Amino acid sequence: MLSVEALRQLRAALGEDKVLTDIEDLVCYSFDAAGGLGEHVPGVVVMPSTAGEVQAVVRIADKYSIPVYPRGSATNLSGGALPERGGMVVSLLRMNRILEVDTDNLTATVEPGVIIQDLNDACAPYGLMYPPDPGTVAQATMGGSVAECSGGLRGLKYGVTKHYVLGLSVVLPNGEVARFGGKTVKNVSGYDMVQLFTGSEGTLGIITEITVKLLPLPEFRQTMMAAFLNLDSAGRAVARIIEHRVIPATLEILDNTTIRAVEEYNRCGLPLDAAAILLIEVDGVKEAVEREAPKVMTALLDSGASFVRLAETEREREQLWTARRTALPALSRVRPNMLVEDATVPRSRVPEMLREIGKIAEKYGISIGTMGHAGDGNLHPTILTDISDEQEMARVRQAIDEIYAAALRLGGTLSGEHGIGRTKQKYMEMEFSEAALETMRAVKRALDPKGLMNPGKLVGEVK
């Protein structure tokens, strides 16, 4: 429980309407988009609209030892925004100004509450884009996606959030503001704190300003789809595309369970007997794309694709994308709940990983549809279940354990883009040595000695 005095000070610092204490509001902050972690009602929600107000609330939290939970749109899938110890949720949605689109230096500077899509809409008139595009691009905030280091569908060619963040302003757990990095592409002054805070999941401070790199919008693109009767030929196709030295912007894979769910959901004519479908998009300068697309088609046919299609019109492109876009909605209708994981392996091990997932699903008698970013090895085994069925959930939890063990065995990592949060903490020892984990804890202790900033996430409770 928060003390009356702490609440009074929060109200004095922000004004009544930015401090929510009604239970009707608080229950709405007890969750994020990750499933199966229970619900945790915070003691208070504050909605600062300036960096100064963020400082003020962090200082009050420090003074009264209140746990602080920074929150953007809370669309993350790892439990990173859950206020597990009650405390104070800091919603940054009212800090939503795009401060600058610098067309000379190709940067944009934004407040943390800006929605990714809104930044892209602001850049498009200048022929520019901010490439990281998580599936929640229309909901997720810049602050949240920097804190979680979001990926997206274009990771193979364009990289992920961390490849675009140039500068940050951060309110540290003691209430001080620090600025790191800037507008320059090259910057090796001091430790790379920008990279440290990117993906820190709100455990080290609250990001209040972000400068990112922009790229020119690709002028042309071509989209292709291919179906394969077995996973190995799909894997071979991915390898061949890379052998032809083509780096597609998008290289997505859907497994048979997903194909069936999509076809059931919106009859778009997918082959139900296919073991996998690949969706490929190449983009860039028109002349280059026109040379790359045929190479991709050749690679697909040479690898034994049972059918291939190239979109000739924008309408056909939309049709090809429908399967991928509707994969999650389609899967979500199969059972009451859906748990989306993000085990990631080196690109060459994708077929093996898909087979492993299939075996695990069979072993535990559960349903898993897998789609993902075949190009960068980031897969989304999606478990279709009913979280109110305790018996089934016990099997689901064992299956998830095995999926992550398999990903690590194949030389991969626990999380490609969703983050560790709470969901994957228990596997950290499988991926990291004690020395590595202790290094992370040392960073956490140094910056947040009281352990109040998003406590319990990523590195766990640190004493």
Next chain:
Amino acid sequence: MGYFDDLSLLDRMLKQCGKCGFCQAHCPVYKQLFTESVVARGRIRMIKAVRDGSTAWSRQAVDRLHTCTLCLGCAAGCPTGVRTEEIFLGARAQAVRHRGLGGLRWLVFRGLLHNPSVFRALLHAGARTWPLLFRSGPEAGGSPRLPLGISMRRVVPRLAPTPFLKSATVNQDRGTRGARVLFFTGCLINYVYTGVGRAVLEVLERNGAQVLLPREQHCCGTPVFAYGDVMTARQMARHNLQVIQKYRPDVIVTACATCGSALKKHYVSLCEGGALEDAARRWAACTYDISEYLMEAGYRPPEGRIFMSVTYHDPCHLLRGQGVYEQPRRLLGGIPGIEFREMASADRCCGGAGSFSLTHYALSLAITEEKLRSIRKTGADAVATGCGACRMQIEDAAHQAGMPVRVMHTLELVAMSYKAEGKEDRGDERGSDRSV
């Protein structure tokens, strides 16, 4: 017994919300307030909290429930297909059962709307006293002279001196061969936008329909069940269904997005398990929005030229409520001389939402601001739409922003074009009689 009577019927639906947050991108209210309790996934969580007893239907809970335009954007954008409209309407009904209606609403719903003849008499009196209560402002209406419980700067359209249903006469010669079409006008067309009523009548008759205009038809009841007063709404639905039964039309048309939704969907839910369920279903299947009806039944495209640039605003209850998207655009596109300009985010709620604009005026106007920005960018002379409430909201906001744009019903433009046939030499129609 449907969700209006028993919220527990929707427990499975409540569970189906995966809390992914996709609704955030589609919620006009959330885009203004940024609090989770007004966006679907949060509000659903709050309703669960009431259901599991962690809170009651408190003043705050009811406030969060009603800080919503029922635009159905969340449902349209929901990857798991949660039917949020049913959840919110069901919850509002439950809240009324627990807390009652409150004085003013009790008076309006149970005292006025419950009884069609009392309601009619009061609005007739209102039309006469309108000039006493409102300063006359722009052509469409005026602002209050006295504090009437609404914002003093608000521009309210004038109540027509004579309601449409009282003045309109069906032309017996024109349409005796075609289908028997019952025109369900709704309150806004009957009492305020009577020109829309005349336009619909004109267009139907020119296309050979036998138009039925029952004077005893009553308010569709949407403001009543949208607040949660199921008892009164059911009474109103019963009245209207009985009127329709009496006339036995081939089809029912509406020119109001909200009335259309009520007849097509909500009457069925209100009457579920009751004596009128079959009638509600039968007539729901025969109900069409006027644009939908013309496209489906076929119509003679008008040939009179109208030199205007026009954009179109999708009313929530027409687009998401009834799936009507192409039809009004095709009607507009078929009018010679009209230059159609699609606006950005035409499908985004205008913020009006009936009594929401009375109870949350500042918030509703802030939402309308976004709509005005889209309209302004098109540079169009007029905005066509298919809902009186949207029209009232956009007219008010445009007037306050000093925007010269005209707001019209799609059918007014169609009727205008019919009337301009054979008058080609008259040229610019812009200055013509606005009441059509």
